[in-house]
Amino acid sequence: MESSSALPVPIEQFGTLTSPARRLRQMYGEGRYEEVLELAGEYLWIMEAFGDWQSARAIVQSHSYALTELGRYTEAEFMSRDLIRRSVSRVGRAKANADMADVMSRMGRLEEGLHQLAAAMTALESCPRNAWYYAAMSSVAEAARWAELYELADTATNAEPNLDSIDPTRRVIRDLQRAEALLEWGLRLDHVGRFEEAGVRFRDVITLTRPWLDPDADPDSQLGSDQAMLGALLACGLAKTGQAEEALRLAASVIPDLHADSRHFDARLAHLAYGVALRSLGKYEKAARELIAAEQLCALAGAARHRLIFQYELALIAAESAPSEATRHLLSAVRAHAQQLWRLRLDRVAMLRQARRRVQLEADHATADTAAQTDPLTRLANRRGFDRRMAAVATDARAVTDQMCLLLVDVDNFKHINDNFSHAVGDDVLREIGHILRTECRASDLPARFGGDEFGVFLATDLTTATRIAARMRTSIRDHDWHKTALGLRVTVSMGLASLLPGMTGEQLFATADEHLYTAKRAGRDRLAA
Secondary structure, three states: OOOOOOOOOOOOOOOOOHHHHHHHHHHHHOOOHHHHHHHHHHHHHHHHHOOOHHHHHHHHHHHHHHHHHOOOHHHHHHHHHHHHHHOOOHHHHHHHHHHHHHHHHHHOOHHHHHHHHHHHHHHHOOOOOOHHHHHHHHHHHHHHHHOOOHHHHHHHHOOOOOHHHHOHHHHHHHHHHHHHHHHHHHHHHHHOOOHHHHHHHHHHHHHHHHHHHOOOOOOOOOOOOHHHHHHHHHHHHHHHOOOHHHHHHHHHHHHHHHHHOOOHHHHHHHHHHHHHHHHHOOOHHHHHHHHHHHHHHHOOOOOHHHHHHHHHHHHHHHHHHOOOHHHHHHHHHHHHHHHHHHHHHHHHHHHHHHHHHHHHHHHHHHHHHHHHOEOOOOOOEOHHHHHHHHHHHHHOHHHHHOOOEEEEEEEOOHHHHHHHHOHHHHHHHHHHHHHHHHHHOOOOOEEEEOOOOEEEEEEOOOHHHHHHHHHHHHHHHHHOOHHHOOOOOOOOEEEEEEEOOOOOOHHHHHHHHHHHHHHHHHOOOOOEEO
């Protein structure tokens, strides 16, 4: 099964082992989707074995895109969810949400898709405008086009006016993607009788694509297989604006190339341009043949609205070549169908606005919930956040199957610090210890202050690694320049570490770590017991 060449722009964010991830990305760009699927699992295992999570995410992304292009949407949905789980940055998660929206729109699950799209757009509002932002907006544009949100698709593809200076190699992808969305938008406007607005979109398609095909264009431009697709889009724009002869020549030149590259779904546009140009010249029989071929190619993939484009043009041919009451009724029926789909499209625009409001409310609720679980002094999780994570130990299947340790930390002789240096200094000590714990933790860990001078850290790792992390925390606290806080101040901590074992409850994990903590205190403090 084929799909559109106006593909989302990938985020080129690879880790240490870049070669496998880049190879998959190249194969995907060349349309070798089956080969991507064959190698993705093997490459992912290698990346994870070496701990190269960035390259692993890039491989999952290529795997998801290949499944989408092959029409294996259920599997693509599973991979998209995996990618959301793996995303560590706001922009990466937003891109994954948009890719998920694309898959769900293709599956007909529009309400879920619009929610994912709204989540992506909300997250991107606070992201810096850089190449990663543009890549995420490219995914937003593709998802929007499949949901027939053409206004959003056009805005998203043109979201970064300074793209030329950020990443000039992506310009052709942006222009190609935007041109395809504008063409479909124009065709749909044509169906509902808004001819002037349709003409504006068709002329925009010509403006976007013609410079890339100019013989005097930048000789360093590497269009590759995109050149034929650009030609098909330009030919459509020319045919719909009455420039039939040029459209015929251009369409005829790119049709063989598109079929030779097995880009049959993309070839539908070249056949469309050829058929529309022939119809405008009065060559109705040949035009019908081209449009029937385009409709058959469209049956390989795409939504119902894609086939409507060719059915509408065939109805026009019938009405012009053999005017009768029957052909007039046929054209009227096709136009009525187009009007109904257009009304549904407008409803979808309203649904997206509602989805964005829901996402914003969810974000506000999450912010309030986070604030309720945050210690105002140290900015770590508070007792409520600590207890919630502890309660999850017994019920969270992931906590049971994955390795996890609990580290308890007590400040040695904290009452002495308060009594001899003041409570203000004591607060500064707690604040600085919180900062050190947070700095030494990873994204998967949870540091918390659950008592006066009592801290706890959930470490998502094995006991050996957790011991190394805890030792580093203890040394960082002991060697910190406390004289800046108060002259003569010295701060140390005692630590108790326990590993979550199969069948262990949260209470048992805490009791084991607490027992080790008191072992450290009895042994003279400023030490770790595990």
